[in-house]
Amino acid sequence: MLVSARGLTKTFGDFVAVDGIDVEVRRGEAFGFLGPNGAGKSSTMRMIGCVSPATGGELRIFGQDPAVDGPAIRARLGSCPQADMLDEELTVQENLWIYGRYFGLTKAQTRKRATELLDFAQLTDRRGDKVEPLSGGMKRRLTIARSLINNPRTAPARRADHRPGPAGAAHPLGPALPAQTSRRDPHHHDALHG
């Protein structure tokens, strides 16, 4: 069981963002939250990503409690946030290198993994360029690649702009990539979309 929630609740003051949801996600599943704006998808994903504490209910990720083991859980997650959160003044590969270090990967591990992910996200030829002038789609691919730097057990992603579909089925990045491409992520992962 990757994610299990029971009566999961999030409130901000009087405002109830997530009102007691039950959810279970098993290993090997690609799971998505769908709902209208303001339904609480992002709040739920932030709780699952262990960056926002639950107000009520029970939440377990890999069987662990985010309130107790947040850093240990995050070490195994590949979180792809709604906003890209890249340092646009740094180069494409620097953004990956820095991120790998946050997970305690060695310099050598980080560089090797970054090289694989740049290839996966088809950004190899832009690796030494600053992020700022990249197109929105390229930045998104870089953010997705970055979320996989630690070879995560589970990859929560907000914004379903790279959902698998007929066109994108050949590549995990799907429509986020230019057409007619087929490269595999060197280390597959479970995907969770919100």
Added chain:
Amino acid sequence: MSSSTVQSTATTTAPGGGGRAGRGGHGIREPLSWPERIRAVVGYFLTVYRRTWRGSIIGRFASPLFFLLAMGLGLGSLVDATAGGVGGLSYLHFVVPAIVATQSMWVAMGESTYQVMGYFKWNKMYAAMLATPLRVADILTGHLLTVVFHLATATTIFVAVAAEFGGFAGWGALWCIPIGVLTGLAFAVPVFAYTASQQTEDGYNILFRMVVSPLMLFSGTFFPIAQLPVWLQPIAWATPLWHGVELARGAATGVVSSPVAAWVHVAALLAFVGIGWVLALRLFTRRLVA
């Protein structure tokens, strides 16, 4: 959100490679030790610095030269000719150690206002770090250590340049470096906390105009605070800059009123750092973990 909006899509991936060891693998990872976490945070800020250091280093060399020119040759010659210096010191030797402390305040303000706001709001690097095993305290510690590095660099350059141009009377000037760093931190840590509490950068106008600039003028940098009206003097005691100025001047000139006073200054600066840390940690947490 109701459960009817939840949809599970088909299984597309098989369970991962499993048994690979180390932090790059899929399994449970060995937690990062705190030095590893802080090193990773500092690593980010140094990467940023590698891109920007040329611009900042020119300013670090230029600002002592401007001050020496204005204060030493300009104001200093006037003061020395008409008043015979200040308390037996030439005006240059009176003012330069104090300017080291004042300069530290400015460097600290530069590193803890718009910079910090940017990491909260503009590129959201703090939030990006928190999606990893890092914690708020790691981010705060790592960033503040980077500020210490900037303060140490700036102060060392300032002292070296000023010494080259005769701004100090003796080797006691070297004390100005750690004193400058401590004075800068006494500003940076509380201002980190202030920045965390601000949603926009509008508050900085007031901070610079109503706090930083008056402090530079009324903390004994350019004239002893004994020259101020009596009711204004306690305000100087309550601010970090006066303590830094007094310490730096005492260390550089060897003219110290009493060793007790020096320790009181150190304690006051440490108190600003300590209280600032508690506030900053609380306000960073409130802002980043919602």
